Amino acid sequence: MRYVRIRVTPRGRAAFHPLGERLAEDPDVIRGAIHQMDLLADGTGVMLAEARGDQERYEEILETSEHVLDFAVTGAEGWWYSYTHFEPTPLTERMVRRREESEAVMEMPVEVEEDGSLLITLVGDEANFADAMPPDADVYDVEMLSTGERPPEGDDPFADLTGRQREILDAAVRLGYYRNPRDATHEDVAERVGTTPSTVGEHLRKIESRVFSRFVREGGRADPD
Structure with a gap:
């Protein structure tokens, strides 16, 4: 079993989704990791993510975003977690579907850096790593950080839910x-x-x-x- 650690950086933008761009542009909010992102049967998405900074400002951005259908925020001590029901863009939908369809496993959480880059670890057959990325090479850059032998170390917070x-x-x-x-x-x-x-x-x-x-x-x- 092999793994590859990569940095995926959106070109000409601060995030892969308009909501992420709004959060990235606000100096009072710092995005953290994405612990889960799934598509529902109706085509909308749900995401469990973390952030820190000004929680009231964070909630205000979610409340006023045209892409957010509903959300819940919990946490304290400077860090919080948000469960967000949102409308995906065609790009984010392709990214999630490619992850679901790929034979390579994307470990969660995915770390979000300040410039909007995603730090992603893929585990599986090396031949399947390229298939885990959506066919939109013109909108992001990929940098390989490390690779080698290792068993999966995923941490899916929803894994135990029926x-x-x-x-x-x-x-x-x-x-x-x-x-x-x-x-x-x-x-x-x-x-x-x-x-x-x-x-x-x-x-x-x-x-x-x-x-x-x-x-x-x-x-x-x-x-x-």
């Missing part, structure tokens, strides 16, 4: 369960996904335990767990 738990989490975020103050209750989420409020409550407790508790930070920016 399909049903992902559905309930998505419904909770869309309905505003994680807003402050909350715009939805267990009953609202239960009605959306076709189950009971007690089942929703049980699933959300498990989700919060398995996902958000992994990002507890001690004394600054520590590793998850």
Whole structure:
């Protein structure tokens, strides 16, 4: 099993998506890692990412972005995590689909540098590494940082969630369960996904335990767990 560590830099822009560009242009917000990004059946995307700086300004940017459908932010001690439901651009959609279709595994999280570059580690058969990148070579540059033998070391915060738990989490975020103050209750989420409020409550407790508790930070920016 081989790995390759690469830096992917967008050309002529600060990010691969307009939301990322707005965040990059604001001096009070510093983007961190992208822990998960997936496309839903309706073509929209969901992303779990981290950032630091002015949290109120960060939330204001998400609130006013035409590309953001809904979001929830949690965290303290200077770092926070956002679960964002967004409209992907054709480029970002191609990037996510290529990652999903490739036989090479993209390890998560993906680090975001200040200039908008993404630090990505791919693991698998070396012959499949090129297939993991979208066919848009005119909009980004790729720099190989290191390569060698190594087993996968992915850290997917959603890996332990069942399909049903992902559905309930998505419904909770869309309905505003994680807003402050909350715009939805267990009953609202239960009605959306076709189950009971007690089942929703049980699933959300498990989700919060398995996902958000992994990002507890001690004394600054520590590793998850």
